[in-house]
Amino acid sequence: xxxxxxxxxxxxxxxxxxxxxxxxxxxGAPSWLTKPVLMAIFGAIVVCAxxxxxxxxxxxxxxGMQNIGEMGYQFVRxxxxxxxxxxxxxxxxPLLLSLFFLILLWNLFGVVPxxxxxxxxxxxxxxxxxxxxxxxxxxxxxxxxxxxxxFKNMMFPAGLPKPIYVLLAPIxxxxxxxxxxxxxxxxxxxxxxxxxxxxxxxxxxxxxxLFEKLTPLGSGLGVLGVxxxxxxxxxxxxxxFLQAFLFTMLAAMYIGGSLHPDH
Amino acid sequence: xxxxxxxxxxxxxxxxPETDGRDFADAAWSVPSYLLSGILVWGGLGWLLSWWxxxxxxxxxxxxxxxxxxxxxxxxxxxx
Numbered sequence: 506x507x508x509x510x511x512x513x514x515x516x517x518x519x520x521x522x523x524x525x526x527x528x529x530x531x532x533g534a535p536s537w538l539t540k541p542v543l544m545a546i547f548g549a550i551v552v553c554a555x556x557x558x559x560x561x562x563x564x565x566x567x568x569g570m571q572n573i574g575e576m577g578y579q580f581v582r583x584x585x586x587x588x589x590x591x592x593x594x595x596x597x598x599p600l601l602l603s604l605f606f607l608i609l610l611w612n613l614f615g616v617v618p619x620x621x622x623x624x625x626x627x628x629x630x631x632x633x634x635x636x637x638x639x640x641x642x643x644x645x646x647x648x649x650x651x652x653x654x655x656f657k658n659m660m661f662p663a664g665l666p667k668p669i670y671v672l673l674a675p676i677x678x679x680x681x682x683x684x685x686x687x688x689x690x691x692x693x694x695x696x697x698x699x700x701x702x703x704x705x706x707x708x709x710x711x712x713x714x715l716f717e718k719l720t721p722l723g724s725g726l727g728v729l730g731v732x733x734x735x736x737x738x739x740x741x742x743x744x745x746f747l748q749a750f751l752f753t754m755l756a757a758m759y760i761g762g763s764l765h766p767d768h
Numbered sequence: 769x770x771x772x773x774x775x776x777x778x779x780x781x782x783x784x785p786e787t788d789g790r791d792f793a794d795a796a797w798s799v800p801s802y803l804l805s806g807i808l809v810w811g812g813l814g815w816l817l818s819w820w821x822x823x824x825x826x827x828x829x830x831x832x833x834x835x836x837x838x839x840x841x842x843x844x845x846x847x848x
Contacts, residue, residue: 588793662844673841676834680798680805688801755797762794 517713520705525626525698545624548610552603581605585753589761597760600641604634605753608693612745615701616738623697623745628690631752635690638756643682646763658766689755696748700741707733795846806838807831 527539559574567575581602586594608625615623625631646655659681660674707730714720714727814830817823 662841665844672837673844675809676802676805676838676841679809680801684801684805684808688804754793758794758797 516718517710520702520709522702524702524705525622527622541622541624541627541630544614544620544622545611545630548607548614548624551610552606555606556603577606578602581753585750585757589754589757590764591761593761593764597757601753601757604756605749608634608752609746609749612697612749613742615697615704615745616741623701625693625748626697626701628694631690631693634752635686635693638689638759639686642759642763645760646766649764650766655763655766685759689752689759693748693752696744700737700744703737704734704741707731707737795842798845799842802838802842803835806834806836806841808834810834810837 527541529536530538530540530543555570556574559570563571578598582594582598585605586598586601590597611624611630613623614620615626643655646659649655650658660677661670662673662677665673710730711727711734712730714723714730719727810833811827811831814826814828814833817826817830
């Protein structure tokens with residue numbers, strides 16, 4: 506009974522990491538100018554345009570775009586900035602707001618028909634953003650706590666016997682200066698990469714078993730693929746929002762930690 | 769005589785709502801990073817020792833020591 510299905514299944518090849526490789530946009534274009542790069546620029550322009558239309562000419566009673574913009578602003582301020590930055594929240598809102606909306610848009614490109622590539626599924630993009638936050642974190646830490654003070658507060662939590670520091674300081678150092686920025690970028694990248702691969706897989710299953718090789722036994726699998734594609738698209742949208750939120754939240758956390766070492 | 773209107777004093781939490789979530793989120797997001805660092809630092813040291821001495825037992829000893837120290841560090845920073 507399973508033989509026809511097996512034969513069909515052998516021909517099916519699941520999409521792999523190659524779906525993230527794009528050729529240059531046109532013949533003779535520079536090799537770095539690919540679809541994800543174009544979408545990254547497009548996303549930045551859209552964020553600028555949205556912010557412009559919402560906040561360039563603010564009214565006391567907000568209408569239209571200003572309403573939406575203020576909802577976004579309030580969300581980032583109350584959920585991301587204030588819990589970690591307290592009274593410094595407003596000063597850091599321009600950075601955090603643009604960061605949140607840029608990443609959200611980049612992520613949502615993954616489920617927009619025809620675009621269908623989450624920009625952050627190429628690690629270069631989250632890596633640059635994480636590096637930016639990393640530089641800001643170290644700069645602020647040294648500026649507000651002094652060079653020695655910053656590393657002392659980071660690596661030597663107060664009130665411990667000296668031998669313990671030998672054991673713990675290397676862990677603190679590695680965790681704060683190497684692992685943290687690394688996971689900051691990789692968390693966003695890996696979520697977008699895996700999510701896009703899952704969507705590609707299920708839609709490939711649906712397409713293959715319903716259009717390319719339609720068989721009585723395979724059609725059930727094809728229908729399942731379509732259903733899973735729809736379900737996973739909804740799930741992806743949630744993840745895309747969540748990861749934009751988390752990336753911005755961690756940025757606020759690192760900045761707050763450099764401004765006020767209270768541990 | 770009218771009853772006095774009693775205004776309850778604000779609790780510490782109500783007074784600074786904006787820093788409520790900070791410690792918890794700090795801890796939640798730092799723990800994996802500390803555990804990984806502990807394993808890398810002390811597991812790495814164990815690996816070096818095993819490489820030099822040929823005693824392979826140093827690797828698991830280092831890894832377990834690293835996890836233990838990282839957990840202790842999390843306790844020191846957020847649990848006390």
